[in-house]
Amino acid sequence: MTTMETGSYGSYTSVARILLTFNNPKLLLLEQPSSNLAYLRPLHAHMIRTHLIEDTFTVSRLIAFCTDPGHSPTLLHYARRVFSQIQNPNTFIYNAMIRAYSASDNPQQSIHLYNQLQCRCLRPDNLTFPFLLKSSTHFASLEMGMQINGQIIRYGFESDVYVQNSLVHMYAASGDLQTAERIFYRISHLDIVSWTSMIGGYNRCGDVRSARQLFDRMPQRNVVTWSIMIRGYARNGHFDQAVNLFRVMKAENVRANETVMVSVISSCAHLGALEQGRRAHDYVVKNNLAVNLILGTALVDMYARCGDSRKAIEVFEQLTERDVLCWTTVIAGLAMHGHAEMSLEYFTRMVETGVMPRDVTFTAVLSACSHGGLVERGFKLFESMREDYKIEPRLEHYGCMVDLLGRAGKLDEAERFIHQLPLKPNAPIWGALLGACRIHRNVEIGERVGKILIELEPGHSGYYVLLSNVYARANRWDQVTELRQNMKDRGVKKSPGYSLIEVDGIVHRFIMGDGSHPEIEQIRAMWEEIALRIRAVGYMGNKSDVLFDIDEEEKESALYQHSEKLAIAFGMMRTGNQTVIRIVKNLRVCDDCHTATKFISKVFDRELIVRDRNRFHHFRQGECSCLDYW
Ligand code: ZN
Numbered sequence: 001m002t003t004m005e006t007g008s009y010g011s012y013t014s015v016a017r018i019l020l021t022f023n024n025p026k027l028l029l030l031e032q033p034s035s036n037l038a039y040l041r042p043l044h045a046h047m048i049r050t051h052l053i054e055d056t057f058t059v060s061r062l063i064a065f066c067t068d069p070g071h072s073p074t075l076l077h078y079a080r081r082v083f084s085q086i087q088n089p090n091t092f093i094y095n096a097m098i099r100a101y102s103a104s105d106n107p108q109q110s111i112h113l114y115n116q117l118q119c120r121c122l123r124p125d126n127l128t129f130p131f132l133l134k135s136s137t138h139f140a141s142l143e144m145g146m147q148i149n150g151q152i153i154r155y156g157f158e159s160d161v162y163v164q165n166s167l168v169h170m171y172a173a174s175g176d177l178q179t180a181e182r183i184f185y186r187i188s189h190l191d192i193v194s195w196t197s198m199i200g201g202y203n204r205c206g207d208v209r210s211a212r213q214l215f216d217r218m219p220q221r222n223v224v225t226w227s228i229m230i231r232g233y234a235r236n237g238h239f240d241q242a243v244n245l246f247r248v249m250k251a252e253n254v255r256a257n258e259t260v261m262v263s264v265i266s267s268c269a270h271l272g273a274l275e276q277g278r279r280a281h282d283y284v285v286k287n288n289l290a291v292n293l294i295l296g297t298a299l300v301d302m303y304a305r306c307g308d309s310r311k312a313i314e315v316f317e318q319l320t321e322r323d324v325l326c327w328t329t330v331i332a333g334l335a336m337h338g339h340a341e342m343s344l345e346y347f348t349r350m351v352e353t354g355v356m357p358r359d360v361t362f363t364a365v366l367s368a369c370s371h372g373g374l375v376e377r378g379f380k381l382f383e384s385m386r387e388d389y390k391i392e393p394r395l396e397h398y399g400c401m402v403d404l405l406g407r408a409g410k411l412d413e414a415e416r417f418i419h420q421l422p423l424k425p426n427a428p429i430w431g432a433l434l435g436a437c438r439i440h441r442n443v444e445i446g447e448r449v450g451k452i453l454i455e456l457e458p459g460h461s462g463y464y465v466l467l468s469n470v471y472a473r474a475n476r477w478d479q480v481t482e483l484r485q486n487m488k489d490r491g492v493k494k495s496p497g498y499s500l501i502e503v504d505g506i507v508h509r510f511i512m513g514d515g516s517h518p519e520i521e522q523i524r525a526m527w528e529e530i531a532l533r534i535r536a537v538g539y540m541g542n543k544s545d546v547l548f549d550i551d552e553e554e555k556e557s558a559l560y561q562h563s564e565k566l567a568i569a570f571g572m573m574r575t576g577n578q579t580v581i582r583i584v585k586n587l588r589v590c591d592d593c594h595t596a597t598k599f600i601s602k603v604f605d606r607e608l609i610v611r612d613r614n615r616f617h618h619f620r621q622g623e624c625s626c627l628d629y630w
């Protein structure tokens with residue numbers, strides 16, 4: 001006997017058993033009929049023939065069965081047909097239908113059914129409202145939720161614990177945290193859903209502190225709660241907190257799921273915390289978590305952004321499924337590292353496998369061309385984007401093109417290109433040109449562009465700094481001073497530069513001029529030692545950046561105040577000679593730090609990898625992978 005025959009034989013007996021119980025509704029309750037319509041239809045027909053359909057209890061069991069959340073939507077349509085034949089449906093039957101629709105693609109039907117229930121002069125009960133609230137949450141309609149709240153008060157269910165918990169969820173999910181909070185603190189028996197809803201609500205609005213306070217007070221936590229808290233940290237930029245909480249989660253022996261791991265791994269990517277990223281990857285492997293598309297893409301992104309492009313490729317090649325975003329991640333990762341040719345190879349491979357590139361994919365390939373100085377290829381791709389793929393360029397794409405021309409020293413062409421844009425150029429586009437003017441020491445265009453930028457974004461300190469660097473490189477000190485005064489008068493504050501370095505799985509943050517690190521004295525002494533060694537082979541502090549960055553009286557100590565220098569000194573202090581020093585910086589690397597790092601890589605025979613706001617710099621034997629263009 002084949003398996004199939006066994007299967008149908010098994011089903012046949014279950015139908016037979018159902019048929020036997022037809023005349024005994026109590027038995028029907030105990031039976032679990034097959035969810036296949038082919039078996040339900042004769043059952044239904046039999047109920048009509050024998051008038052069992054008029055028995056409210058029996059028919060309610062059939063409806064409850066068909067609308068079970070575990071069953072397919074086909075059964076819901078069937079339930080609706082059965083429902084329409086019932087002469088006097090009761091509240092139980094309505095609840096079953098309302099519940100089913102609240103979870104369906106058609107949640108408005110549950111509101112419709114509720115209105116019908118009222119027309120029939122039936123009384124809703126404490127189960128009716130949670131389902132209705134779920135529908136309004138599904139719609140993300142606070143107004144509808146408030147109307148349901150009105151109904152709850154009308155029928156006197158406002159102190160029902162089950163209803164209250166549902167109200168908390170509805171208000172928190174709809175963004176009315178104040179009302180959610182008010183109800184939350186009135187509930188005598190909070191369920192895990194309420195706690196989780198409140199925590200999720202606080203995160204969603206960025207209040208991670210309140211979320212964490214509540215999280216710590218929770219009597220019981222499940223993986224969903226952990227996931228919401230960790231994701232909340234990650235989404236609101238508290239990446240180190242996300243990683244720390246994952247550590248606590250592991251210590252409490254709660255098994256993480258894929259969602260948690262995506263948050264943890266992408267937090268490691270932001271922090272540039274390779275060691276912790278690797279540990280998270282190990283956890284995924286050891287716990288047999290499914291490396292699905294999202295988790296796989298997060299891993300590729302993490303390795304690329306933590307400076308290990310080889311591992312990023314290895315993970316990418318092992319993925320069984322790849323969509324356009326996954327391909328784009330690997331292409332962008334290679335571009336950031338300056339591996340332009342390889343990045344373009346992956347692009348070609350992606351197209352060959354039949355995956356259509358999207359606008360973000362072109363941002364990635366164009367930036368690969370720009371980082372690699374491939375002007376012609378870049379222009380070809382730009383044309384192909386419009387002609388072959390019918391993708392209208394957005395400002396980011398134009399920005400890449402300006403960057404591309406600028407890097408190649410074609411500054412006039414870049415300026416003309418901006419003036420001819422069909423869209424109004426934004427600050428980053430002008431910024432790309434100003435950056436190029438700094439590198440190519442073109443004060444004439446730089447001054448023009450700098451003024452446009454300051455007018456566009458008068459509060460953005462970065463553009464003042466960039467323009468002052470253009471002046472400083474041309475020894476135009478008067479203008480530097482004037483610009484600095486101008487910035488002071490307008491009350492523009494420099495955004496504090498910081499650098500991150502991970503040592504023994506812990507991320508240390510250094511802020512420019514900040515002496516709060518417990519080992520700051522040793523770190524400064526270390527920098528002195530480093531500076532001595534590199535000065536001996538020709539390093540001179542570059543005054544142009546220093547001048548603008550700090551106050552006069554601090555000028556003396558300024559050279560070792562820059563956050564990446566402190567981070568490098570700390571890395572040299574705490575790691576072995578063979579260890580690659582990896583640093584993540586929130587701003588562009590300044591000229592002086594760039595030069596100093598090149599010297600360090602040679603004098604100490606160390607590999608240093610710095611990720612700044614724009615790209616990666618791999619320092620090896622006195623050279624940087626950016627070829628001094630960034
Ligand atoms: Zn610096």
Ligand code: ZN
Pocket residue numbers: 594616617618624625626627628629630
């Ligand atoms: Zn560099």
